[in-house]
Amino acid sequence: MNLYSLWLPGAFLLVMLTSRFQTIGEDRRTSPIAKVDTLPTHFGFGRPATAAEIARLDIDVRPDGKGLPAGEGQVLTGKQIFAAKCAACHGTGGVDGPNGSLVTTTNPGRKRPEKTIGNYWPYATTVFDYIRRAMPFSQPGSLTNDEVYHLTAYLLQANGIIDEKTVINAQTLPRVVMPAQKLFVPDDRKGGSEIK
């Protein structure tokens, strides 16, 4: 086979390839290969969540009380649980523990008041939510709902927000107004020249 016998099919192939590339090039200019609006709204990946598995994971509690479970807590029972399971890190009575105070005190020796549940937490429901999801630090998630209610009641009472007789449950907790709620304002920084 000599070179000339390759010439004709070679030239034909070249013309075909060139025109093919031109066609693709034109397509690219006029119509994107993957247009966003051609993507489906639903890919069909994943599977439907069952009510049971949602209930197992859905542990959050909102300020309006949505998410609070059945059960209730008493201040005095909470005080005993706190001494047994919390005081090692948070101090006797929730004051001056190695991991910070939870209860407000008037300590004139301090440069500024320590931030506590009583003077800095804007919502009482957060106390329940946080204890249930993350405490005690060394045994997270080990408390029963009732134990969490007891501890919540105790910490609110120790901070002078409720009295000793108040029972804390899904109805009463969202109604507790925290002293710090009025201190919080939303972020209004917008960039630009202002330092906020």
Place this chain on the structure above:
Amino acid sequence: MTKKRIQLEQITGRLSRRAMLGGAATAVVALVQTASGKTIQQGVSISELLPDDPTKQIGTLAGEVGTRSAFEKVVKKPSDISSRSPLQDFYGIITPSDLHFERHHAGVPAIDPAKHELLIHGLVDKPLVFTVEDLKRFPSVSRIAFLECSGNFRSGKETMSPQDICGLTSQSEWTGVKLSTLFREAGVKSNATWFLAEGSDAAVMTRSIPVKKGWDDAIVAYAQNGEALRPEQGYPVRLFLPGWEGNTSVKWLRRIELSDQPFMTREETSKYTEPIKGAEPVRRSDGPGKYRQFSFDIDARSIITFPAYPKTVEKGWIEIRGIAWSGRGKVARVEVSTDAGKSWQLATLQEPILDKAHTAFRYVWNWNGVETEILSRVTDETGYLQPTLNQLFAARGDTISYHFNPITAWRIKSDGSVLFKPEP
């Protein structure tokens, strides 16, 4: 003998950190064959492993995983709750994944990716559960962006390095699926205004995020710098919110719940909120003033990373180097002062200058050997100019808290030593 040497050199890099911690005398603990054929562990110094002339000896054979040179002492600085990136040791803008800062609230969880699932529910048409493999099937997206803890400022003494002052910022290329894709898949309802992001760590860390951010540019990331996320960065799946305070980019993401109001979790009420000027000036003696909540955007910031403590310099030409970034967009310009802030010169910005990303800057300076101070300040594309510490105190009261991004000054002493100047 050759075989033994290869074995030694291959573990040099792997054990380098241990070697460094143990001091210079022992470079590695190596497996060595004795004359009688018994294999023992033995400490070997770096000099014993180094040939006099590397061109006269066959080098290490190809390995499965690369290693950092045993001569490079580049490490994070850990505390009980975080670990800081060595900004002064970096080149360019990508943080090596193993040197990305860490911040977590109950340790790094061990998670089997085959068992990990992400639930999306609440105000959606179809509550869905995704495996990690499901998430990887969706159209993917990658972007290079910084991630910074909003509590990223330390001060108080001269002998602080960039790592000590603001090592809680790092940058990676993040890859994953856009959260908006998952929103469409589950059919987020029109009355959903917030969503809760929840982690699968022992703190079951949660933050409330405006739904708008989810539609805009949020990523459910499963990869970082070309490989799967590191466990410290949320393996196998994390939320990544470009430009926002690091805590909102919830790691080890297991659940997203759509809602018509924020959840007021602990991390967005008693933490990650900061004092601001209220109706009255905020001073320590006044007790609580007003506190800002949901402060998501990271304000623009820059820092000179060379020269900086603990490095020293010599009289003559010095390339001043640093990084600048903004949570609100691109870096517009960086200015450098070499006369303690009396005059400012434009620094050169290194491409690429990316949206919400660490951007490298440099300024070549001929130091005459006289003691001075060098500083940098960034302006972002919104026109925001990085403030001084005193400007921040004036705006927020004299308490250092979250979102402190002051101009950082370095004092160059006539002996060439470089010291942090806590309050410019």
